[in-house]
Amino acid sequence: MRHEKVDVIFQAAIKVFADSGFDQARMDEIAKEAGVAKGTIYYHFKSKEDLFVGLMNEGVQKLIDFAKRSIKRYDSPTEQMQALVKSHVLFYVENGMLAKLLLSEAFGTKSRQHQFRMKIHEYLRLIETILRRGAETGEFKVKHVPEAASAFFGAASVVVLQKLYSLEESELRQIDEAVPQMIESLQHIVMCSIKNSPYL
Known part of the structure; x- marks a missing residue:
């Protein structure tokens, strides 16, 4: 414990x-x-570096756990992907300071880069699993699964972080008002890019 x-x-x-x-x-x-x-x-x-790496791993693990809890309620890859988008946005909004820290500081030393890539790869594998299942069921048409998973992570992260950075500290309460629009926009972009049939 x-x-x-x-x-x-x-x-x-x-x-x-x-x-x-x-x-x-x-x-x-x-x-x-x-x-x-x-x-x-x-x-x-043992050091500041060790503390940062521990913090970074903890943060990404929380993101992974949050995502897994969100998608396990659904059976179809389409519903799971929509739930994943929503969980990604909500986690970043609820953990804004941590999200900023992970993506702004994680690409420092080689040690931090390595640790970050290892942990993020666990999250990317979760996304890849959903994409592959969707391809197997015929719901998704994805040519390059690893690249698609990375694109999802990057796009979803940047959308939320851009919103967080654009607001002054006194305006951060407004972020809650922007959550539905961010989720809807990302779901539309993601699903349009992977669905085997038109997604409207």
């Missing part, structure tokens, strides 16, 4: 990394934000 302090440290790290960036963030700041001694952080993580 994971120590409860790890969750507190992760939440503090998200804020400090998001505010300062990886290079400028200091373990002292994270400890202060978390309300723990710096030694407590080093007890769980």
